[in-house]
Amino acid sequence: MDFWNYLEYAAWVLIVLFGGHMLIDLARVDSTYDNDLLTSSREGEIERTQELHKL
């Protein structure tokens, strides 16, 4: 066992932490919020309020 072996193990641990955090948060958000709200984004919202295409 040398430094690089420890680094490999550390990498696996970090993978579990980052991946686990994303999956748990995704499941938590999906179960907490209404799907209609989560998918309510619309293209061009800013233009409606700030950048109307008028010359």
Place this chain on the structure above:
Amino acid sequence: MTVTSVPSGAPIPGTAGQGQRLQLLRVLGPGHVWALGVGIVLVGEYMGWNFSVGKGGMIAGLVACWLAGLLYTCVAMIDSEVTSTVAAAGGQYAQAKHIVGPLMAFNVGLFLVMAYTMLEAANAITIGFLLDTVAGLQGHEGLNQQPFIILTVMFLAWLNYRGVLATLTFNLVITAIAFLAIIILFVAVQLGASAVPLEFSAVTTDPLPYGWLGIIAALHFGLWYYLGIEGTCQAAEEVRSPARSLPYGTMAGIMTLLIAATLTWYVCSGLIPWEYLGQAGTPLFDAARVTGSTPLMVLLFVGTIFSTLASANGCINDASRAWFSMGRDRYLPIWFGAVHPKYRTPYRSIVFLVPIALIFALGAPLDQVVTFSILSGLLGYTFMTFNMVMFRRKWPLGTIKRGYVHPFHPLPAILLLAICSATYFAVLLGYGSQLISMMCFYILASLWFHFWRYRFVRRGDQFTMPWPRPIGY
């Protein structure tokens, strides 16, 4: 019902029934746009471009560098004009949807996702290879690269998941360091810090070892210097002022890359014999090794790692925005069109693309992955040419507000199409079977979209921008 955008900050405890709407967060400035574009590309200066020298010699490498530079200057100008008007996530996908039509938009969306996901996979493979090289130099043979490849993808996906501001600020810092490393290497070599002097005798003694065909063959790898600068468009829905930030960040980005590419060719060609340079895995790092200066070696190694990370990071950002936009318009299941209520990122798309990138990073050879990425990008550039012409025809100058108007139209579009055609020929010479199989893939995907998926698209909902009616409609 009055529909309002939810302000940034705390999580929203409400539901759609209260009239709230989740949008991506508008927090980015021109610096972030620059970091996104240059960050994706700069890895091409650190590796890959030098195969153009192997294909045709030093002069061919330089001609490929500048011809590709011309191609991408056209790309940057065209993109700046259209994106400053179509300021929506998805970039060229949104442009195609508004200007050409749904089938083109679906294909462009796929080009984008495939190009960026493949490039992300290639970057992760490269990180594993670099760490294996360092471990080998320290006496540790046979490093297991898998955990480092997976960690690269996972960490950057996590960063993207948590918010776009932190993601692109991170990119800004590491991209700036990687760019400065090239400048420092150039200045140091000019000031005599190298143990080996610059040597350009091959330019006169062996200018074109494979003749003019070598220049055509070199063009394929010349794209590496700039491949991905068009990714700035994907930030359109997250910049504070799209009309100003997108053209500014994109044009500053292409200028940065033209400088970096020329300096890279100059230093590497001067320090490394072209026969070796044409096969080198990490040419800038190898050039630093030739100088014999330990600080330069360390700096260029850090630059190599940072440029690779920045590229993968930008690719995750861009691929997820394109996938998200297609989901939002129901070109893909609407499930992908979700925005995180706290971080305001397309979180489902980010998570979904992680295993896709890992499959390619762990299961496909690097050259195949890279070729697939380049070809998808090339198809996207070809689309830009007639997209630009159609945009000016449907909405001539004076009929719609533009953040930037590119000069000499239609010359840049024609030039772009000509260079794209030459590059297709170059690709056909070296990777003909990949080109044909990839075309088959996109044809099959188009058939699936046309005969099955399009029935789920709510046709009126996909055009939400308050644009004037196009000329002739």
